[in-house]
Amino acid sequence: MTKPPVVRISRLLSALLLAFGLSACASLSSAPTAPSHASEPAADATPEPDGDEIPADKLPNQPLTSELLMRFLVGDIALQRNQPQLAAQTWHDLVLKTNDPRVARRATEVAIGSGQLAIARDDAQRWIDAVPDSIAARQVMLSLLIRANRLDEAKPHMQALLAAQPQEIAPFFLQMHMLWDKNTDREAALRLTEELTTPYPQLAEARFARAVALANVGRLDDSLKELDEANRLKPDWEPAILYRAQLMGKSSTPQARIDYLQSAERRVPKSMALRSVLAREYVEASQFAAALKVYDQMLVLQPNNLEALMGSGLVALQMRDLDTAEQRLSRATELAPQQTGNLRYYLGQIAEERYRFPEARDWYQGVDGEFKPAADKRLVRVLARLGDTDGALALLKTLPAETDEARVANLQLTASVWREARQYRKGYDVLGEGLKRYPGNADLIYDRSLFADLLGDYAESEAELRRYLALEPDSVMGQNALGYTLANRSTLADTARLAESEKLLNAAIVKEPDNPTILDSLGWLRFRQGKPAEARALLEKAYAKMPDPEIGTHLGEVLWQLGDKRAAQKLFDAARLLDPQSEILREAVQRLGAQ
Structure with missing residues (x-):
């Protein structure tokens, strides 16, 4: 159902929502022997409306005979022995024998707690018959009728409640939609809403209630008309503005x-x-x-x-x-x-991206709920990066592996652990075994290309990337990886390979124009093409978006060639501070003769 944003809950609506939860609140194992109030809220809930004590003149002159006392005991013992159906029937029989509203109230509680809702409705009606002015009895009956989708029978009870609490009329109409759920008969809810709000044509909240009910049966034009009327009565009224924006989402x-x-x-x-x-x-x-x-x-x-x-x-x-x-x-x-709790996952990502791996570990370990599986996967990599190979592999064994997709993801994680441990052959072999089980899996092929590169087999690395792109021709990741590989392994004389690199990287940057890794690849391509000024502009843009050690190393090398060795050295130092083990940095520094 289309529901507007929730605002502060009115006392009447709160009491009705509490009544909805009686089955969860009524204890079947430790119910008191004396009748208790059917709508008694929890300590921190909105208090029940005052003035619902049962007047003495409403109590029958009923002596407590030994037979009645025995039936009371049977009802409570049945509760204590977890026999809810017997307890509900016993208390129902007591209502019939005594016509006592206190007994009816208790019987209603017991029937709701035991799930005997038909009996509960009968008991609640006898409670109302005995004490027509009881707000609590009306609240419980109303909740039972709504739960049973008997909205046409709910009207007199709701009218009585509104008449007894006129100060609650406006806030109740504003939040009336909260009484309905996905099983509610929408047309019946609309009929009830229209009948209840008809006496209040000048009340903006009544118009709002109609707007929600109309929207829930698909009458959006009529709903918007009611919102217009609500705004006429209350100009710039926030609930109507917000709900109109919500309805606009449909059209x-x-x-x-x-x-x-x-x-x-x-x-x-x-x-x-x-x-x-x-x-x-x-x-x-x-x-x-x-x-x-x-x-x-x-x-x-x-x-x-x-x-x-x-x-x-x-x-x-x-x-x-x-x-x-x-x-x-x-x-x-x-x-x-x-x-x-979920925010810890994102904070872990930030710390990880900034190479603050102990901090990332702490954030990921604190994630719970729906993000925990994703956090655990990232935690595997972080533990491996911290040198805790055994811890990473142990955690990996606890990850779900019930589907082929999950098993492939775990193979990739296992390979990444060996990569961080610089045991590249083990990682390569893990992926190779995975491809025997899942031949043609694009993700495993892509990862194996990276390990082939780490092992110095550049021909296989390139071949695997081409194989990957044959399976995933529109992959930005694949286009960027092969484009960078071709640029990095080419000289100015390799015009065909550099042209192919440019074609791939241009296709990638069109799809993700602000992706710093693609900007880095394009910058490096320009450098390999002998265009250091263009390279510098692209790499500076990439580094501003993501001050990654590899991007910083590329930018440093370009600046070194342009003669700005001091700025280049600062970049090398910053990269070393973030990732002391960076192989790209170590190779560049040695080749250039930098520090």
């Missing part, structure tokens, strides 16, 4: 929603909710700079706004602004450690 372009929200935000400049939705729309439209600007504005007003910290951090990460991403995401985890 408009992302830019149309952005334009609408921008206009609304100018009229309601202090609305954090509007800014939050606008920022998310920018993200959906891949307008990341605009999204980050909105999040920044939110943080100026509320520096500890969790959504803005998380949203801006993830957007900054997408934009490769690692400083901002790290600062915002770290702050979010500090403010709400229990709600931000």
Whole structure:
């Protein structure tokens, strides 16, 4: 169902939602012997409306005979012995014998707790018959009717509740949609909503309730008309603005929603909710700079706004602004450690990319929930990079391997462990065994090409990359890898190979124009073509986006040739600081005679 954003829950709605959960709250093993209130909330829940004590004149003059006492005991003993059906039936019989509203209330609790909802409805009705003014009884009955999808029978109970609590009418209509779930009869929900809201034509919240109900049966034009009326009654009313933007998602372009929200935000400049939705729309439209600007504005007003910290951090990460991403995401985890477990995964990525492997290990080890499998995979590589080969292999054995895809991924991880341990032959052999089991697997072929290169078999490395691209001709990763390989293994005289390299890299950069690894490859190609000035511009752009040791080494070599040896040495030093074991750096420094 189409549901608008949730705002603060009204007391009436809270009580109804609590009543929905009675089956989970009513204990079958330790129920008290005295009747207790059927809608008694948890200690931290919204308190039940006052004034629901059963008046003395509503209590029957019923003596407590030995027979009744025995039946009470049977009902409670059945609960204690985990015989819920017997307990519900026994308490139901007691209602029939006593007509006591206290017994009816207790019987309703027991029937709900045991899942006997038909009996619960009968008991709740007898509770209402005995005490028509009982708010709690109406709340429980209403929840039972909604759960049973008997909405046509719910009207009198809802009317009674609204009449008893007129201060709750507006907030209840604003959030009425929260009572329905995916199994609710949408047409019945619309009928009930229209009947309940008819007496309140000048109430914006009533119009809003109709708009939601109409949208849920696909009548979007009528829904928008109700929202127009709500905005006439309450100009620039935030809930109506936000819900209209949500409905626009079904029939408009992302830019149309952005334009609408921008206009609304100018009229309601202090609305954090509007800014939050606008920022998310920018993200959906891949307008990341605009999204980050909105999040920044939110943080100026509320520096500890969790959504803005998380949203801006993830957007900054997408934009490769690692400083901002790290600062915002770290702050979010500090403010709400229990709600931000997934952010540790991204913080681990940032630390890993900056070659802070002990820190990356700590972040990945702290990930739980849905991101834990992905974090564990990255943790394998980090442990290997830290020299803990045994730990990496031990963790790898715990990873799921129930599908061919998972088993191939684990083979790739195993090879990466041996790569970090500089046991290239072992990694190559792991991939070779994998290709025997999964012949023609493109991922294994690609990885084996890298190991062939590490082993000095450049002809096989190139052949495997060509084999990979034959299987995945549109792969940016493959185009970049073969393009770089051809450039790196060619001289100015190898015009055909350099031309092929340029063709591959141009195809890749068109698809991902801001990818720093492709920019690096293009820069290196220009250098090999004898165009150091063009190479410098491309490599500086790549290094600004990703200050990786390999990119820094390439840029340093270009600057060295251009005569700026001091700047080149600074880049070599920075690369060595990040990755002291970099083979590309070591080879370049030795060849150039640098330090």
